[in-house]
Amino acid sequence: MLDVAAIEDADAAIASLDPIRSRLLAELAVPNSATGLGVIVGLPRQKVNYHLRTLEERGLIELVEERRKGNVVERVMRATASSYVITPSALASVQPDPSRAPDRLSARWLLALAGRLVQDVGRLLAGADREAKRLATFGLDGEIRFASAADRAAFADELGAAVLGLVSRYHDEAAPRGRDYRLVLALHPSANPPTGSTAGATAAAAPTEPDPSNARRAGGE
Template sequence: MLDVAVIEEPAAAEASLDPIRSGILAALAEPGSAAMLAARLGLPRQKVNYHLKELERHGLVELAEERRKGNVTERIYQATAASYVISPSALSAVSPDPSRAPDQLSAHWLLALGSRLVQEVGALLSGASRARKRVATFGIDSEVRFASAADRAAFADELTRTVADLVGRYHDESAPRGRSHRVVVGLHQIPAAQPTDPGGQPDPQQSGGTTTTHTTAGQDA
C-alpha cells in the first residue's frame, strides 16, 4: 500500500468522490471483505460489492487475498493507498493556469501555483512508482506572525530578493546534464477564530492571524 496515491483520471476521481465509495476507501485502510465492510458501514452487502467492483476497476482498491471457507471463497480487499489526492489534471480543461495572470499578491494565483504543484508532483510520483524509484524532494514549513501589514510587505520583498539571489547564483542553463527544478514559495494567512463583540459581530480589532511560508523543491526520479 502506498502512503499517498495521486488520482489523475477523471473517472477515478469521480468514483473516489462518491460518499459511499470514499467511506469504503477509508475503511479499507485495513483489509476487509464485502461482508466485513457491510457490517462496518451499515450497508447491504450487495451494494458494497457493487461499489467495490467500481473502485477496483479504477485501481483504487485491490485484492489482497482469497480465503476459503467451506464451499465459499471470501475475497479480501484493501485500498491501494492510505490516502488519495486528486490531481488538477483530472479536470485539465478547467484547472487553473498560473501563466494566465501572474500576480504575486493574488490569492487566485497562489491557488493556481498550488494546483500546478499537486499536478507535477503527482505525475512524478506516478512515474516513480511505475519505475520503482523514489522522488527526490525537499520541503520547508514555517510560521511567522506579523505585527503589521507593513512588516508583512517588507518580509515579502526581502523573501523575493533572497529567492531571486539564490536562483541566479545556482541556475545553469548550459549544464549538459542539468535537471530543471521548480521552486514555489507561498505565503498565506492562517485563519483564526474571530472573537465577537457584544452585538454578535466579528471584532475588527481581533481579526489578525498567523502567516505560513511554504518552500518546496523537487526533482524527477
C-alpha cells in the same frame, strides 16, 4: 499501501467522491472483505461488492488475498493509499493555468500555482513509483506572525530578493546533464484559529539514489 496518492482520472475522482465509496476507502486502510465492510457500513454484502468493484476498476483499492469459505471465495481488499488528492487533471477542460494571469499578489493565482504543484508532483510521483525510484523534492512549511502589514510586505520583499540571489548562484543554463526544477513559494494567512504566537518553519527533503556521474544533480527521478 502508499501514504498519499494523486487521483488524475475523472472517473476515479467521481468514484472517490461518492459518500459510500469514500467511507469504504477510509475503512479499507485496514484490509477487509465485502462481508466485513457490510457489517461496518450497514449495507448488504452484494451492494458493498458493487462499490468495491468500481473502486478496484479505478485503481483505488487492490486485492490482498482470497479466502475460500465453503463454496464462496471471499476477496480481501485494501485501499492503495491512506489518503488521496484529486489533481486538476481530473477536470482537464477547466484546470487552472498559472500562466494565464501571473500576479504574485493574487490569491487566485496562488491557488492556480498550488493546483499545478499538486498535478505535477502527483504525476512525477506516480512515474517514480512505477520505476521504484525516489523523487527528489524539498518542502518547507511553517507559520510566522507579523506585527503589521508593513512588516509582512518587507518580509516578502526580502524573501524574494534572497530567493533570486540563490537562483542566480545555482542556476546553470549550460549544464550538459543538469535537471530542471520548479520552485514555488507561497505566503498566505493561516487558515487555522490562532493558538498563540508561532514562528519558524520545518523542512523535509526526499532521499534520492546516488548518482556519481553527476555531482550537481539534486536527485533521482
